[in-house]
Amino acid sequence: MSITQKPAVTLADLSFTWPDGAPAISHLSATFTVGRTGLIGDNGTGKTTLLRLIAGDLAPTAGTVSVTGRVGYLPQHLTLRTGATVAELLGVDQHLTALRAIESGDADPAHFEALADDWDVEARSLAELHRIGLPGIGLDRPVATLSGGETVLAALTGLRLSRDDVVLLDEPTNNLDRDSRHLLYEALGSWTGSVVVVSHDVALLNLMDATAELRDGSLTVFGGPYDAYQDHLATEQAAAEQALRSAEQQLRTEQRQRIEAQTKLARRRRYARTDFENKRKPKIIMNNRKQEAQVSAGKLRGQLDASVDAAKQAVDEQGRRIRRDATISISLPDPDVPAARRLAELSDDQGHRIFVQGPERVALTGRNGIGKTRLLETLIHCAGAPGTGGRAEAFTDRIGYLPQRLDLDDDATILQMLRGATPSATEGELRAGLAHFLFRGDVVDRRVGDLSGGERFRVALAELLLTDPPNQLLILDEPTNNLDLHSVDELVDALSAYHGGLIVVSHDDAFLSRLGIGTWIAMDDDGLHQDAPVR
Known part of the structure; x- marks a missing residue:
């Protein structure tokens, strides 16, 4: 098995329901392999919930999540942690506290145990911040004094320092300026281990080795970046549209043939009734023919109905292959702002x-x-x-x-x-x-x-x-x-x-x-x- 085929995260019949009873994920089974995977999907499909389940922030209602190694997680609402410090974002706050206590003369063995021989923690952390484009950011600065982009880059630095085996990033380029985004792209390009990135940033998604789409409760994994997946999807949808048109044409044909056959049957019944009323043939013969005609007509109607039903089913099946995405639809009232106002x-x-x-x-x-x-x-x-x-x-x-x-x-x-x-x-x-x-x-x-x-x-x-x-x-x-x-x-x-x-x-x-x-x-x-x- 090649390295790109090794599983990093395995989801087995995974389900999660919110406390109010609303289902978020139902019976999901999939595998994220080693490497970089972009996780996409419309808002509300459960991408963030899935990352939280993998990270262990949420417990599954049913099913299991198996992860190879340690998990690091950069949440989407990271910027709301305004009371945290840069050291906390980096995950070095306890080491830093212990180091400073020792340097101030406190010889408590607990500090040495907490430091774990990480004597260069401060210098190493500041060097990593400089490397990712945050020179001059002190480790004691609170998140409230940072921009959204600075907060994200600091947290990303913490994930790099922790050397987790599987890293989950939820919208990491949110709030990043152009230069910071390029620093993030470079960092992910040299990242070791496995990365699963939820993003709507096409440039970032095109750096991924694979694309996974969460849609209608199922996860589709494609072995290529976002643009390649979109090309694949466009080809698939074009084929589905053509198949739907063919199925609809077949349905119209079957319906027309049923109408034509029903018209012929009605005409035959009318002629047979006229013959019977005129008594052109013996009654017993007429009755036999009438019964035979009824049986034959019943079989034909059954065949025609079955053909139409099969054609309708084919239309429904092909229709389900066509994407019908729900989007927000907004009509704004006029705020009455004159041009000179x-x-x-x-x-x-x-x-x-x-x-x-x-x-x-x-x-x-x-x-x-x-x-x-x-x-x-x-x-x-x-x-x-x-x-x-x-x-x-x-x-x-x-x-x-x-x-x-x-x-x-x-x-x-x-x-x-x-x-x-x-x-x-x-x-x-x-x-x-x-x-x-x-x-x-x-x-x-x-x-x-x-x-x-x-x-x-x-x-x-x-x-x-x-x-x-x-x-x-x-x-x-x-x-x-x-x-x-x-x-x-x-x-x-x-x-x-x-x-x-x-x-x-x-x-x-x-x-x-x-x-x-x-x-x-x-x-x-x-x-x-x-x-x-x-x-």
């Missing part, structure tokens, strides 16, 4: 002033940690922030903000979250609005804390876009982080129809170009610069 002002210490006016679309770019999120938060809270490199002032109180860290109320239900944004709406109106975001029926009563990252994002997006009265200015901080590719398409469509002001922070150049950005603002150590090209 000034909505916000961004400025810096060098005297640069940039105005957001009318239904203008603005992209704010810059490296991780430069202060983009802090600048946006000053705009939301209508207060300056000295030392961040910029200040902001809003001229409307109807501002919708989608933060990079979705700190939602985990104990609230989906319906309760939207009710807070639209208190005057009826329950029927709330349910109708949530249905556009794929939350239907009893799903709206699920706790936010039990949702996947993509589902949580859809809740936040619904709360943002369905606010009454509608927001005149939308501020989106890395909005595509947790969206599947289909939902990104729908978000672009919705924002394309939005007639208010829009400020977007994103490292996804393809997404920004599709939004029709009119004003580009680059933020760097020298302040704000307008009309900067995309890099």
Whole structure:
């Protein structure tokens, strides 16, 4: 057996049900082999839940998970651990505490035992942080002072230091700027052991050795990167479409033949009844012929019905091979923003002033940690922030903000979250609005804390876009982080129809170009610069 065929993770009849009874994974059996695997699937299919089951964060309701070696896990909501330190992200906090106690003169044997002869832990950790693009980040810095990208890169460094056999990464490129993404790509290119990556980052997925898709409760594993899998899928779907058309044509043929045969039978019965009534032949002969005709007609009808049923079954079978993906469908109300209406002002210490006016679309770019999120938060809270490199002032109180860290109320239900944004709406109106975001029926009563990252994002997006009265200015901080590719398409469509002001922070150049950005603002150590090209 070659190394690429050795199992790293084996799932045997795996099932998991949430405490509220909602099934997340049912009877899933699959194998992840040694190497790099990209795990894809639409939001809500259970990708994050599957990683948590493999990591041991969740216990299966039924079935088993078998892992070869130790497991390291980078969760999707890592940036919410604002109270943690960089040392904790690296997994060296206990060693570091013991080292500092010894260096301060504390000879307690417990410290030597905790250190485990890892005397260069601090120097080694700082060197690894520098290597991945985080020079000058102290080990005692709290996550709350880091950008989302810096947090992810620090945690990834911790996984490298731990040398786990199987590493699980849930949306690792979320919040990373372009340079940081390339550092991540390089790190994964030289990674030893096995990696399973949940991502919607096509560039990252194309670095994988295999692609696994979680869909409709089953896991399909393809021996190649994302683009190769999409080519394979396109060929497969084209064949399925052709097979469906052939099956539908056969069904129409069978139905037409049944109608023609039934017409002939009806004509024969009419002629036979006329002969019988005219008594052209002896009664006994007529009765025998009538009975024979009835038997023959019954057999023929049975054959015709069976042929039609078989053709219908073939259509159903081919139809199931065709993908019918559910996507969010959003129609935004008009926020009534005249072209001359000034909505916000961004400025810096060098005297640069940039105005957001009318239904203008603005992209704010810059490296991780430069202060983009802090600048946006000053705009939301209508207060300056000295030392961040910029200040902001809003001229409307109807501002919708989608933060990079979705700190939602985990104990609230989906319906309760939207009710807070639209208190005057009826329950029927709330349910109708949530249905556009794929939350239907009893799903709206699920706790936010039990949702996947993509589902949580859809809740936040619904709360943002369905606010009454509608927001005149939308501020989106890395909005595509947790969206599947289909939902990104729908978000672009919705924002394309939005007639208010829009400020977007994103490292996804393809997404920004599709939004029709009119004003580009680059933020760097020298302040704000307008009309900067995309890099």
